[in-house]
Amino acid sequence: DGGITQSPKYLFRKEGQNVTLSCEQNLNHDAMYWYRQDPGQGLRLIYYSQIVNDFQKGDIAEGYSVSREKKESFPLTVTSAQKNPTAFYLCASSSNRESNQPQHFGDGTRLSIL
Amino acid sequence: EDQVTQSPEALRLQEGESSSLNCSYTVSGLRGLFWYRQDPGKGPEFLFTLYSAGEEKEKERLKATLTKKESFLHITAPKPEDSATYLCAPINNNDMRFGAGTRLTVKP
Numbered sequence: 683d684g685g686i687t688q689s690p691k692y693l694f695r696k697e698g699q700n701v702t703l704s705c706e707q708n709l710n711h712d713a714m715y716w717y718r719q720d721p722g723q724g725l726r727l728i729y730y731s732q733i734v735n736d737f738q739k740g741d742i743a744e745g746y747s748v749s750r751e752k753k754e755s756f757p758l759t760v761t762s763a764q765k766n767p768t769a770f771y772l773c774a775s776s777s778n779r780e781s782n783q784p785q786h787f788g789d790g791t792r793l794s795i796l
Numbered sequence: 797e798d799q800v801t802q803s804p805e806a807l808r809l810q811e812g813e814s815s816s817l818n819c820s821y822t823v824s825g826l827r828g829l830f831w832y833r834q835d836p837g838k839g840p841e842f843l844f845t846l847y848s849a850g851e852e853k854e855k856e857r858l859k860a861t862l863t864k865k866e867s868f869l870h871i872t873a874p875k876p877e878d879s880a881t882y883l884c885a886p887i888n889n890n891d892m893r894f895g896a897g898t899r900l901t902v903k904p
Contacts, residue, residue, distance in 0.1 A: 772839050787832075
């Protein structure tokens with residue numbers, strides 16, 4: 683079945699530590715996205731990528747970094763500079779950003795602070 | 797600045813009790829709107845795309861409608877399995893902005 687796989691499902695970060703969240707898709711989509719979801723708030727865009735080796739900052743990119751070395755993969759690193767990282771992180775993909783096609787989501791990673 | 801407001805924040809219905817969820821927005825250059833369903837601890841699941849005012853889409857007990865400034869998700873005779881958070885996301889050019897969602901609970 684085609685879809686988006688996020689791992690791990692739960693992740694704990696220690697003070698001063700960088701952590702990386704994995705996102706893999708087998709939908710052959712060009713565009714991929716990372717969102718952060720906090721209680722009572724809409725999804726907020728962290729980064730997006732329209733093609734391999736290219737990515738753009740979203741609304742809340744500070745304290746995060748990404749890479750897009752393969753079409754299928756778009757990992758997100760939460761750096762120690764992100765002072766409030768506790769949230770539910772969602773990865774999504776779409777055929778391309780310009781076509782206004784719906785985004786398809788993974789089942790998320792919940793990040794907490796130890 | 798683009799804004800998306802969903803109301804109510806939470807809605808509790810008895811099984812079979814029909815109702816509507818609202819998504820209102822101030823978005824320049826609206827190109828369409830998505831509705832998603834999200835279950836606890838899961839990612840949003842795509843339901844509908846609406847591209848123009850007056851358009852309607854239906855799926856089982858759900859019907860989505862669109863005007864220039866708002867969209868409604870009508871739920872007819874809901875069942876407990878319809879309990880979830882429903883998210884709307886208007887599309888402005890290449891950007892998609894999500895509302896905070898309506899948390900629906902349907903009691904048997």
